[in-house]
Amino acid sequence: MDWIAAVLVFVSLLLFLSAALGRRRREGEPPLIKGYLPFLGHAFEFGQDALKLLTKLQNKHGDVFTVLLAGKYITFVMDPHMYPAVVKHGRQLDFHEFSDQMAPASFGYPPMRKFSGMGEQVQRSFRLLHGDHLPALSKTMLRNLLQVMKHHFRSDQGPGAWQESGLYEFCHRIMFEVSLVTIYGHQIDTREDLEHLRDKFEKFDSMFPLLVARVPIWLLRKTQTVRKELISHFHPQRMAKWDNPSEFIKHRSEILHQYNTLGDLEHAAHHFAVLWASVGNTIPAAFWVVYYLLSSPEALSTVRSEIKAVLGLEDKQLSFSEDFTLTHEQLEKLTYMESALNESLRLSTASMNIRVALEDFSLRLDAKKSFNMRKGDTIALYPQSMHMDPDIYPEPEVYKFDRFLEDGKPRMEFLKNNKRLHYYLMPFGSGSSMCPGRFFALAELKQLLCVLLLYSEIELLPHAPLKLDMSRSGLGILPPTKDVQMRFRACNFEPEE
Numbered sequence: 083m084d085w086i087a088a089v090l091v092f093v094s095l096l097l098f099l100s101a102a103l104g105r106r107r108r109e110g111e112p113p114l115i116k117g118y119l120p121f122l123g124h125a126f127e128f129g130q131d132a133l134k135l136l137t138k139l140q141n142k143h144g145d146v147f148t149v150l151l152a153g154k155y156i157t158f159v160m161d162p163h164m165y166p167a168v169v170k171h172g173r174q175l176d177f178h179e180f181s182d183q184m185a186p187a188s189f190g191y192p193p194m195r196k197f198s199g200m201g202e203q204v205q206r207s208f209r210l211l212h213g214d215h216l217p218a219l220s221k222t223m224l225r226n227l228l229q230v231m232k233h234h235f236r237s238d239q240g241p242g243a244w245q246e247s248g249l250y251e252f253c254h255r256i257m258f259e260v261s262l263v264t265i266y267g268h269q270i271d272t273r274e275d276l277e278h279l280r281d282k283f284e285k286f287d288s289m290f291p292l293l294v295a296r297v298p299i300w301l302l303r304k305t306q307t308v309r310k311e312l313i314s315h316f317h318p319q320r321m322a323k324w325d326n327p328s329e330f331i332k333h334r335s336e337i338l339h340q341y342n343t344l345g346d347l348e349h350a351a352h353h354f355a356v357l358w359a360s361v362g363n364t365i366p367a368a369f370w371v372v373y374y375l376l377s378s379p380e381a382l383s384t385v386r387s388e389i390k391a392v393l394g395l396e397d398k399q400l401s402f403s404e405d406f407t408l409t410h411e412q413l414e415k416l417t418y419m420e421s422a423l424n425e426s427l428r429l430s431t432a433s434m435n436i437r438v439a440l441e442d443f444s445l446r447l448d449a450k451k452s453f454n455m456r457k458g459d460t461i462a463l464y465p466q467s468m469h470m471d472p473d474i475y476p477e478p479e480v481y482k483f484d485r486f487l488e489d490g491k492p493r494m495e496f497l498k499n500n501k502r503l504h505y506y507l508m509p510f511g512s513g514s515s516m517c518p519g520r521f522f523a524l525a526e527l528k529q530l531l532c533v534l535l536l537y538s539e540i541e542l543l544p545h546a547p548l549k550l551d552m553s554r555s556g557l558g559i560l561p562p563t564k565d566v567q568m569r570f571r572a573c574n575f576e577p578e579e
């Protein structure tokens with residue numbers, strides 16, 4: 083019962099402090115919306131459906147407003163024509179100030195700014211995820227993907243038998259294992275150990291929104307235990323035994339080793355954070371990409387034909403005993419697939435781009451509008467409102483797999499109020515905080531589709547319409563509220579000798 087008393091004291095203290103020290107709007111600042119609940123403000127409505135709340139506030143208060151959410155005053159800039167102004171204010175609006183507050187609470191390592199030069203070195207290490215380094219990473223990924231798929235497609239009922247699974251469960255299993263071994267290397271653990279790790283990851287991830295909302299982890303005791311176990315998986319002594327880790331992880335370990343005051347478990351916590359970054363969004367993205375394709379016969383047949391044409395495999399049925407290569411040039415030629423992928427990301431992403439003001443300054447948003455910001459203020463973009471804007475995307479709720487194509491080529495021009503938008507699709511964030519794994523993530527998703535569509539038959543079973551789990555709004559790609567059943571089998575399976 084001690085912890086209940088502690089929670090009550092903690093909450094009462096927060097309510098008292100927020101009533102006593104609450105913010106007051108100053109001249110030149112955006113409209114201030116505190117809501118009726120001290121400290122919490124509009125946190126509950128935001129947690130239930132952020133898009134609905136922000137659209138309501140935009141209609142009432144205009145394109146820029148400050149709202150109280152669980153003790154934080156956040157200024158939202160809602161007009162996408164104003165996004166470039168926010169992204170460009172890099173000198174005064176910083177992302178890493180925010181990530182240095184969020185990451186320790188969520189992943190359990192000390193703020194990077196405490197270690198001279200660490201943040202800069204880590205930023206530079208992101209180059210190992212793209213450019214010239216991407217082909218090698220993608221090649222390893224494809225090899226691992228084929229191996230893991232081969233295992234999952236082997237049916238106890240013999241070759242050609244259908245198996246059933248939840249589609250989300252299937253994508254979780256495949257993408258978790260493949261990403262883990264591709265990024266960290268082959269581990270000493272058995273497949274059963276990996277399943278336990280995956281299970282713990284799922285438990286941690288389900289509580290992630292509370293950690294980001296800064297609920298102290300000691301209040302979520304099971305999560306604290308699960309996080310400790312996940313972190314200890316990445317203990318440097320264990321990692322030293324893993325085979326063939328990516329260059330990115332090798333370099334990250336070298337950087338961390340330079341800092342003697344960083345303990346082994348803090349070192350491990352950094353790696354755990356990368357695991358979350360690399361699969362936390364990729365898993366739900368894989369689900370929606372596959373789900374929408376399977377739901378649209380036209381999209382499915384167009385994308386399947388495109389893969390076969392680009393790879394020159396028109397008359398061939400691949401079996402899991404045959405190898406298969408996929409170059410970057412080939413992946414780039416898959417324009418229908420890329421459009422289908424972008425459309426799925428548009429429909430499922432709800433990330434929030436956050437910046438912290440490093441000084442008092444005036445934020446100029448266009449020729450007419452500017453607002454005063456205070457040092458420490460949080461400014462946010464919420465691109466889901468742009469992705470669902472009917473002026474930019476007619477019938478925004480509808481999946482149109484070729485929406486991002488024009489005359490068979492990638493479409494780059496989207497308009498709002500008849501004016502071309504600089505940013506129109508932002509699942510990976512923007513500017514200095516843009517996801518460094520985005521090219522790898524897209525390659526992973528394309529490879530997954532190639533393998534699924536070339537090697538297998540896969541069908542959704544009858545189901546009620548799916549909904550996005552809005553309780554994770556702000557964190558990235560939203561999972562569905564419920565899984566959907568599907569059946570699958572290899573087109574041409576020859577068991578391994």
Ligand code: HEM
Pocket residue numbers: 181211265356359360361363364367433434435436509510511512514515516517518519520522523558559
């Ligand atoms: C579909 C899959 C993915 C999506 C939608 C996604 C999206 C994002 C977003 C929205 C951010 C934050 C950007 C911001 O706040 O402005 C981010 C950060 C990050 N992502 Fe991804 N991501 C994906 C896959 C990956 C993968 C596969 C990796 C690594 C292999 C990765 C590594 C990272 C890292 C390390 C950061 C933090 C960057 C920093 O601290 O500056 N992501 N991602």
